[in-house]
Amino acid sequence: MIKNIYNLGDAALYCDFGNSVNKETNLKVINYFNDIRKKNITGIKNIAPSYNKLIIYFDLELTNYKKVKDTIENLDISTLQAAKTKIVKIPVCFDDEFALDLERVEKKVGLGKKEIVNQLISQKYFCYMTGFIAGMPFLGDIKEKIRLDRLETPRVKVPKGSVGITEQFCNLYTFESPGGWNIIGNSPKKVFTKDPTKLTLIDPGDEVEFFEISKKEYSKFNEQK
């Protein structure tokens, strides 16, 4: 049962699962997302899951807000299944050449580079959602010791492969893009594969682990090129 459903414009439905960003709420979103997809409901064209929301787009020529709402509202997903997850290991090079905001992070969190890297690679992360740019994973939660705000002025171009942190999250820029996260490394791994049978390496609900590689290893690894 989804309580808070609103319209977003005339061709989308906005489901709110609560204010806080946590794994439990997000798993609910992912469960509903998987379930609604499987049901092939008439007219539904696209579903965008995020931390605590689900936005469902429909074809106004085939259906409308009221019809989709009536169908969605009464879906009941009582047993929360942990989504079928996998662990994805991502190589990251933290060389100064890639760590564009290292100085800023060091200053803000009061730790040296080695400690910041150790904090980041010492645990697994949960993938809350993917998007903004194709395949970009929003991962969390990072250790409190290395949390900080996003850049005051976002970069016009964040290099492809950049690994960034902000607030309780970390992510990976799968393409060059504008962005405001604090960049501390770069991964040569191609996360958005363009293989239609498996477009992304990391899906919502997956666990992600970073491991450190040297610059030499990075340059040998040329998937990103």
Added chain:
Amino acid sequence: MSKNSFKVLRPGINTTFQDLGRDNLYHVGLPFSGAIDKRNFLISNSLITNKEDDAVLEFAYQGPLLEFSGSQTSIVITGNVNFKIIKKDNSEIKGECYRTYNLNNKDCLDIISTEKSVYGYLSVKGGFQINKFCNSYSTTVRAEVGPNDGKKIEIGQTIILNASESSIEKSLEYLNSKIEFIRVIKGTNFDYFSEDSIKDFTSKDFIVSKLTDRMGMRLSGPKIKNLKKTNIKSEGLGKGVIQVPADGDPIVMLSDHGTIGGYPKIAVVISADYDKLAQCPPGDKIKFKIVNLTEAENLYKIYTMETKNIINKIK
């Protein structure tokens, strides 16, 4: 006989293959993409007697200069477009939108510019020899997916056309109309904004800024004041969603938009008015008017009926 093809002598500013868009991939970060002006896309394929969802070349502002090689083909251009056909003997034919032309070997099609609008469409009888990616011919340049390796059309490249024997002679009398207002539905964060700003939003002019492309349209005008918070938890976005970042200048999401965003949503452009908004070039003035959901749904019914009526007038 070699295949019919176009040699790209000038690519134009933003020329891409598009169709009705790619569904069901928001969750990996791929927007719908697709032809921005759906009505002109549909008219274009109808005039040339292609299938409704065949690929077209969409261009913005300045279009491409294409040299045709092959036996013969039929083309049509829709939108508000200034173009000409330069025959092999260098004689020129001034082009008219909404009527088909036949091209012969070594004729050039010079799509000079879109007039008082942004996007125009080129359909070729039989379509282009390109492949679908995830069920769609649409190009999403930012994610490098779609035909042409997900790239814009580039200078010097060759575009292969599907074989087409028939020469088409069709035309339509049609004028793209402007509307007085862009109608919107209140967004999910409508109550974040000050009363004065809401008044400004629905009564004053906004100007389309130069920071506008297939991803989004930035507007300038009265600053929209946010009383609650200027960032929300990042969540899904959609075509026509109007976000207001901290600087108070609204951004309208267009077909290639980022799929997740964290700025409050003041309003959403109704489906019936999306084409018309997206066709407004930088410098154009826009006025917004709020309508309710039922009105928006009815306006969309009228919009689709009008499109059908226009297509039925094709001779």
